[in-house]
Amino acid sequence: MSETTQTVPIPAIRKYATFALPLALLVVFYAVGFWGLALSEARESFQRLTPLNLLLTNALLFSFHRGWSGSYVLFALLVFLCGFLSEVIGVHTGLLFGSYSYGETLGFKLWEVPLLIGLNWLMLVYTTGHISNLTRLPWVVKALLGASLMVLLDFFIEPVAMQYDFWSWRGGEIPLSNFIGWFAVAFMLQLYFQKANFRKENKLAPFVYLLQLLFFVGLWCFL
Incomplete structure (x- = not known):
């Protein structure tokens, strides 16, 4: 009697590796960054690498976006500009x-606001929008959920940001208006995400948000 063995098709292996390798790379990015900021004696050197980490995260995230249509490019541009200009106003x-x-940690500034802040707004709107789309809620409720996830992350980012010279608040206290303003701007952009006509299929997006959340919760615990 001959024995047969079942093998995994080569395309399936390649598909898995295409996702697993970037995800593993992101985990390494954030693990090394956490060690450098929280545990290393060379903290200032790791602070200077923050812009590089953010750029690499976005490069990997958006490499998984499918369908670079005009509608998507317009969405990305408007969210970047809205996030950046809201910070300029602030x-x-x-x-x-x-x-x-x-x-100085976040790098080059225009009108006293780092350009990377616009990219950060885009990344957060995009990733939390994808997470909310995993539910079967009405689109307005999805927008509320996405905005709430952004505020949740910001709650842990704020004290870490002051510790590592991302930004600082007058008087050293984080005002309630920050979270109200964040929610208002985030909700508006989440509504746009829900109604924008482009493909919203990025399996890396939820993991990017989760890594960001774990990273800042971890740093928050070490403050």
Whole structure:
């Protein structure tokens, strides 16, 4: 009697590796970054690598986006600009979020706001929008969920940001207006995400958000 063995098709292996390798790379990025900021004596050196980490995260995240249509490019551009300009308004007027200023950790600034902040807004709207789309809720409720996830992450980012010179608040206290403003801007952008006509299929997106959340919760615990 001959024995047969069942093998995994080569395309399936390649498909798995295409996803697993970038995910593993992201885990390494954030694990090394956490060790460097929380446990290493060379903390300042790791702080200077923050822009690189953010750029690499976004490069991997958006490499998994499918369907680079005009609608998607417009969405990405408008979310970037809206996030960036809302921070410009916040820094110069104290409106939206409260009175704060950016440090040097996040790199090159335009109008006293790091350009990477616009990219960070895009990344967060995109990843939390994908997570909310995993539910079967009405689209408005999905937008509320996405905005809530963004505020949840910001709750842990804020004290870490002050510790590592991302930005600082006047008087050293995080105002309630920051979270209200964050939710308002995030909700508006989440509504846009839900109604924008482009493919919303990125299996890496939920993991990017989860890694960000674990990273900042971990740093928050070490403050």
